[in-house]
Amino acid sequence: MIELRRLSKHFADTTAVDAIDLSIARGELCVLVGTSGCGKSTTLRMINRLIEYSEGTLMVDGRPIDQLDAVQLRRRMGYAIQSTGLFPHWTVAQNIGLVPRLLKWPKSKIAQRVDELLNLLNMPAREFADKYPQQLSGGQAQRVGVARALAGDPDILLMDEPFAALDPITRSNLQDELLRILHQMGKTIVFVTHDIDEALKLADRIVIMDQGRIVQQGSAHELLSQPANEFVSQLLGKADRGLKQASLRQVQERMQPNIQGYQSEQPSISAKASLKQALSAMLWHQQDYLWVLDHQQQPQGLIELADIIPTKPQHRRPRS
Amino acid sequence: MADSRSDSVLPLLSLAAILSVLLLDYGSVQANRIVAGVGHSLWSALGSGLATLLLLSLLAILVLNSLPNLSLLTKLKLARLKPHRYSKLYSYTLLLFLLLQMPFGLAWFAAIQIPESQPFARAAPGAGFWLLLFFSFLMLLELQRSTAHRHWLGLGIGLSTLAAWWLCLQLGWLDSLALVREYRSQQGPFKQALQSHLLLVGGTLLLSALLGGLLTALILNFRSLQSSVFALLNFLQTIPSIALFSLLIAPLSALSMQFPWLQSLGIRGIGWAPALIALVAYSLLPMVRNCTVALQQVSAEVLQSAQAMGMNRVQLFFQVRLPLALPVMIEGLRITCIQAIGLTAVAALIGTGGFGNFIFQGLGQAAMDLILLGALPIIALAMVADYLFSAAAKYWQPGVSHD
Numbered sequence: 001m002i003e004l005r006r007l008s009k010h011f012a013d014t015t016a017v018d019a020i021d022l023s024i025a026r027g028e029l030c031v032l033v034g035t036s037g038c039g040k041s042t043t044l045r046m047i048n049r050l051i052e053y054s055e056g057t058l059m060v061d062g063r064p065i066d067q068l069d070a071v072q073l074r075r076r077m078g079y080a081i082q083s084t085g086l087f088p089h090w091t092v093a094q095n096i097g098l099v100p101r102l103l104k105w106p107k108s109k110i111a112q113r114v115d116e117l118l119n120l121l122n123m124p125a126r127e128f129a130d131k132y133p134q135q136l137s138g139g140q141a142q143r144v145g146v147a148r149a150l151a152g153d154p155d156i157l158l159m160d161e162p163f164a165a166l167d168p169i170t171r172s173n174l175q176d177e178l179l180r181i182l183h184q185m186g187k188t189i190v191f192v193t194h195d196i197d198e199a200l201k202l203a204d205r206i207v208i209m210d211q212g213r214i215v216q217q218g219s220a221h222e223l224l225s226q227p228a229n230e231f232v233s234q235l236l237g238k239a240d241r242g243l244k245q246a247s248l249r250q251v252q253e254r255m256q257p258n259i260q261g262y263q264s265e266q267p268s269i270s271a272k273a274s275l276k277q278a279l280s281a282m283l284w285h286q287q288d289y290l291w292v293l294d295h296q297q298q299p300q301g302l303i304e305l306a307d308i309i310p311t312k313p314q315h316r317r318p319r320s
Numbered sequence: 321m322a323d324s325r326s327d328s329v330l331p332l333l334s335l336a337a338i339l340s341v342l343l344l345d346y347g348s349v350q351a352n353r354i355v356a357g358v359g360h361s362l363w364s365a366l367g368s369g370l371a372t373l374l375l376l377s378l379l380a381i382l383v384l385n386s387l388p389n390l391s392l393l394t395k396l397k398l399a400r401l402k403p404h405r406y407s408k409l410y411s412y413t414l415l416l417f418l419l420l421q422m423p424f425g426l427a428w429f430a431a432i433q434i435p436e437s438q439p440f441a442r443a444a445p446g447a448g449f450w451l452l453l454f455f456s457f458l459m460l461l462e463l464q465r466s467t468a469h470r471h472w473l474g475l476g477i478g479l480s481t482l483a484a485w486w487l488c489l490q491l492g493w494l495d496s497l498a499l500v501r502e503y504r505s506q507q508g509p510f511k512q513a514l515q516s517h518l519l520l521v522g523g524t525l526l527l528s529a530l531l532g533g534l535l536t537a538l539i540l541n542f543r544s545l546q547s548s549v550f551a552l553l554n555f556l557q558t559i560p561s562i563a564l565f566s567l568l569i570a571p572l573s574a575l576s577m578q579f580p581w582l583q584s585l586g587i588r589g590i591g592w593a594p595a596l597i598a599l600v601a602y603s604l605l606p607m608v609r610n611c612t613v614a615l616q617q618v619s620a621e622v623l624q625s626a627q628a629m630g631m632n633r634v635q636l637f638f639q640v641r642l643p644l645a646l647p648v649m650i651e652g653l654r655i656t657c658i659q660a661i662g663l664t665a666v667a668a669l670i671g672t673g674g675f676g677n678f679i680f681q682g683l684g685q686a687a688m689d690l691i692l693l694g695a696l697p698i699i700a701l702a703m704v705a706d707y708l709f710s711a712a713a714k715y716w717q718p719g720v721s722h723d
Contacts (some may be wrong), residue, residue, distance in 0.1 A: 050628055075630030085625025089643045089718030102630050132719035148629070158628075 001026040001157065001188050002047060007056035008043050008212075016042040018212035019056065024205075026155075029182065029189045031199040033235065040192045043209070044158050047190060050248045060156070075102055078149030078187075080158040082164045084141045086133040092105050092118070092144050092154045093129040099152030117147040120181060139170035146178070150185075157189045163198065175201055180271035196235055200224075200244060208232055236318050247276035247310070253307060255301040262299045263290055269293070275308050329462050330385035331413070337455035338378045347429050350498065352440045353687060359446060365429045376423065377414045381459065384411055397582055408467050412477065415463065416458050419481040422449070427493035434496055442498040442644070444687035444689065498689040499696075506678070514697065520592060521701075524599040524660040525653065531600065532607030532652075536658035537611050548579045553605040556716035561663050562599065562719040565670045568594035596698065602663060610652025614645035654709030661702045665694070 002024040009017040017039040024030045032040040045051040046058060049070040058065050065073060078099075093114045100110045118125040121143040133141055142162060149157055176314045179202065180188065193199055199206050200220045207217040208231075216228040224245045227233035237244065238263050252271040267290040269278050280291055289303040347366040348357030362371045384407040430443040464474040494500050503510060539546045559567075573589025576582045587593040618641050626640045668676025678694030681687075 010342055048628055071630050071632050073630075074628055077628075079622065079625060079628035081625060082623040083619075085619075085621045085628075087622060087626070087644075089640075098631075100628050102635070134719050157564060 001028075001061060002190065003057075003059040003062075004043070004137075005057045005059075007046065007058055008054050009039070009046060009051060010054045015212055017046070017053075018207075020212075020214050022207060022214065022217070024188060024190060024195045026188055027186045029202055029204045030207060031192060031193060031203035031205070032207045033193055033196055033199045035235075036194060037214040038209040040209050041160055044160055044192050047156075048074050048079060048158055075099055075152060076154050076156065078152070078154040080142075080145045080149040080157070080159045080162045082161040084133070086141060086143040086148070087142060088133050091130050091132055092123075092136070094126075095133065096147045096151050098148060103152055113151060113153075114147075117150060121147050121177065121271055123147075138166055139174065140186060142170075142174060147176075150187075155188060157187050159189065159191045161193050162191075164193070164195065171198075178202070195265075196237065197244075200248065208235060210225065214254075221245070224248070230252055230307060243276050243279075245278060247274045249275045250276050250301055251275060251292055252300070252314070253302040257293070257301045259299045259301060266291055268296070268299075268304070279305055279308060330459060331382050332377050333455050333459045333462065334382040334385070337452055337459075338375065338382070339454070340451035341374065341378075341448045344448035344451065346435070346448040346452075347446045349428070349433050350443050350444065350659060351438055351440050353498075353501075353689075360429070360433060362448060365433065365446075366425050366602070367428070367432065370421070370425060370428065374418065374425075379417055381411050384414075390583070408463060411459075411463055411512075412473055415456060415460055416477050416480065418486045419477060421459075422453060422481075423485045424487040426497060427488055430494070430496040435547065441496070442501050442689075443496055444498040446554070446571075468579060475638070497660070499565050499692055500523050502687075502689045508692075510693070511696075513673055513675050513677055517661070517675050517701070520566070520595060520599065520664045520667065520672060520674060521657065521660045523592075523596055524603055525657055525666075528600045528603035528656055529653065531612055532604055535608045536611040536615065539608070539664065540615060546694045549608065550605075552607060556601045557605045560589065561602070562668050562669065564601065565594060565667060568597055569670065572597075590671040592672050594670060595672040599660050599663055599667065606655040606659065607652050610655070611645070611649050614648030614652070615641060618644045621706045643716070644718050646716045647718070650709055650713040650716065654706060657705045657709060658702050661698060661705060664697055 003023075004020055004022040006013065006019045006021060006232055007310075008019050020039075020043065022030075032043060034040045041124075042051055046053045047060070047065075049065060052066075060068070060073070073183060087098075090098075093111075096111045096117055097115045100113055105113070114129065115125040118128055123140060123143055128140070134146070135142065135192075136152050142165075146159075146162065149159070162175050166174065175198065191199075191202060204222060205217060206220060206223055208215045208223070210231055216223060217234050223232065224236060224241060227236060233241070250271070251273050254275065255271070267281060267285040267287060269281050269290050271294055278290060282305060283290060289300055292301045292303055294300050336660065341362050345359035346362045348359045348386050350357040362374070364370075366374065426443070426445060426449070432441055434441045460474055460477060467473070488494050489500070495504075533548060540548055556564075569589040572587065582588075589591070602649050621638065622640065622644070626636045664672070664674050665676035665679060668674050670682055675694040675698050679691050680690075680694075682690030682694065
C-alpha cells in the first residue's frame with residue numbers, strides 16, 4: 001500500500017533520511033521508533049507531502065505520490081500529532097467535520113459522522129460537540145485529534161507521537177482504544193513514537209531508525225529475541241528485555257490444562273494476562289504457581305514458574 | 321475573590337473625589353465670554369441640600385468599600401465588620417445618582433447663581449466638577465472590573481447618564497452654560513467639524529488598512545523585507561506631526577501647480593490631501609506591526625495540521641489563519657483609529673477642518689470654552705472608538721462561545 005524505495009531527504013547541510021526502503025501492507029500498523037532526530041517524523045511527513053522528498057520513490061497504492069495532487073492526497077490520509085493541532089476557533093464538531101466538509105459530504109452525513117466518531121471515542125456528542133478545544137482536557141483533546149484524523153474515512157492514518165504528551169494512565173487508555181477502533185476498521189497506519197513500550201504494545205511491525213537509516217524492522221518478538229545490534233538492544237531496554245518479552249505472551253499459551261486440586265481462595269490469574277503479570281503475581285504471593293481462570297472466572301488450568309521459565313537441563317544451576 | 325490590593329482602589333477613588341469637590345471650585349460664573357470667572361465652592365454652587373447629598377453618597381461609597389480592609393479590627397475583636405453582600409449593588413446605585421445629578425446640578429447652579437440682570441453671564445463647571453466626573457468614571461470602571469458578570473450594569477449607567485445630559489440640553493436647562501453657549505453660536509461649524517473629522521479618520525483607516533494589508537502580505541511572503549519595512553515605518557513615526565504636515569505642503573503644491581487636474585480633485589499643498597498622506601504614514605506602523613505579528617503568531621502546528629487535513633492555500637488563510645489573527649489585527653485598527661482621531665486635531669493647522677479648529681481658535685482668543693468645545697468631542701470620539709474596537713476584538717476572540 002505504501003512503498004518507500006531508496007527514499008532520501010536532504011536539508012541544507014544534513015541528511016535527515018538516508019535512502020530507506022520500506023513497504024507497508026494494507027491494514028498494517030507500522031511503528032517507526034527512534035531517538036529524536038532519527039528521521040522518523042520526516043519520513044512520516046514525506047508520505048503526505050508536508051515535506052517533499054529529495055531522492056527516491058514513494059508510492060501509495062502503486063502510484064508515485066509526486067504525480068498526485070498534494071491537497072487531494074492529504075484528504076485521503078488522516079493525520080494526528082502530539083500537540084493535536086486542533087483549531088481553537090472551531091468547536092469539537094467543526095474540527096472533526098473538517099475533512100468531510102473539504103470532501104463536500106452532505107451536511108446530514110457530516111453531522112452523523114461526527115456523532116458516530118465522538119461516541120466511538122467515548123465522548124458523548126451531546127456533551128462535547130459544541131465545546132471549544134481549550135475547554136477540553138489533554139486526553140479529550142487528543143481523542144478529538146484522532147477523531148478528526150478518522151473523520152474522512154481515510155485508508156491511511158499517519159500519527160506523529162499522538163499520545164506523547166499525556167499522562168501514563170490516559171496514554172494507556174487511548175492506546176487500548178486505538179487498538180480497539182483499528183481492529184474494527186482495518187486502516188493502514190504509520191505511527192511515529194520514541195516510546196519503545198508504546199511501539200511494542202501497538203505495532204504489527206516495528207521499524208527502528210537511527211541517523212536517517214532503518215536499523216532493523218520486524219515484529220516485537222523478532223526484535224526482542226534477535227536485536228540486530230547494540231543500538232537496538234539498548235533501545236529495547238537491555239535490563240528489561242526479559243520482562244518486555246514476557247509481557248508479549250499470554251498465560252494461556254503456557255498453562256497446563258490441569259485443574260485438579262483447584263481451590264477458589266488460592267491465587268489465580270486471567271488466561272488473557274501476560275506472562276509478565278503472572279510473574280509479578282507469583283512474586284507478590286510468594287508462590288510458584290497460579291490457577292488460570294477464563295473470563296467467567298472458571299478454572300482453566302494451572303501455570304507454574306517452570307512453565308514461564310522452561311529451562312533446559314544444561315542451563316540449570318549446578319548444585320553442590 | 322478580589323485581592324486586598326484591589327479592594328483599596330474604590331475607597332481611594334472616592335476619597336480623592338471627596339477631597340476634590342471640597343477643596344476645589346465646583347463651578348464658576350463669568351459676566352461675559354472674556355472676563356475671568358468668579359469661583360463657587362460646592363456649597364454655594366449647589367446649595368447645602370444637594371451638596372450634602374452628594375458628599376454623603378461619596379462617603380457611603382468610601383465606607384461600603386472600606387469594610388473588607390478593616391478586617392484587622394475584626395481580628396482584634398474590636399468590631400465585627402463584613403462586606404455587605406449587596407455592597408457592590410449599593411455602590412452602583414450611588415454612582416448612578418452621582419452621575420445622573422451632574423447635568424441637573426449644573427442647571428441648578430446656573431439657575432441660582434446667574435443674576436437675571438446679566439443675560440450674557442455664563443456658568444462653567446469648575447475643576448471640582450471635572451474631577452468628580454473623572455473619579456466617578458474611574459469608580460465605575462473599577463466596579464465593572466470586580467463584578468465582571470454584571471457587564472450590562474455599567475453600560476446601563478453610562479447610557480442613562482448620557483440620556484440625562486441629553487434631556488437637560490433639550491429642555492434648555494443648560495443654556496446658560498458657557499460650553500452650550502459656544503456650541504449654540506458655532507452650531508454650523510460644529511457639524512462641519514464633526515463631518516470632516518470623521519471623514520478624515522475614516523479615510524485614514526480605510527487607506528491604511530488597504531496599504532497595511534498590502535505591506536503585510538509583502539512581509540509575509542518576503543521575510544527579508546521585514547526589517548527594512550519596519551525601519552522605515554519606525555522612522556516615519558518619529559517625525560513630529562506638525563513637521564510632517566508642513567513638509568508635505570511644498571511637494572504637494574508643486575504637484576498641483578504642475579498638474580491642474582489635481583487641483584480639481586482638491587489636492588493642494590494644504591487641506592485634506594497632505595493631512596491624509598501624513599495620517600496614513602503614521603497609521604502604517606501600528607497597522608502593519610499588528611497584522612504581521614497577528615498572522616505570524618498563529619501556531620505552526622495548527623497551520624501544519626490544517627495543511628495536512630487537505631486545506632488548500634486559500635482555505636487555510638481564510639478559514640484558519642485570518643480568523644485566529646483577527647483579534648490582534650482589530651487591536652491594530654483600534655490603535656490606528658485612536659491615533660488618527662488625535663492627529664486629525666493637529667491637522668487643523670493645515671486647513672483640514674475638524675475639531676482641532678475650535679482648539680486652535682480658542683487658544684488664539686484665550687477662550688477656554690471654545691477649546692473645550694473642540695477637545696471634549698475628540699475625547700468622546702476616542703472613547704467610543706476604543707469601546708467599539710475592544711468589543712469587536714472580544715467578539716472575534718477565537719474559541720469563546722457568545723451565549
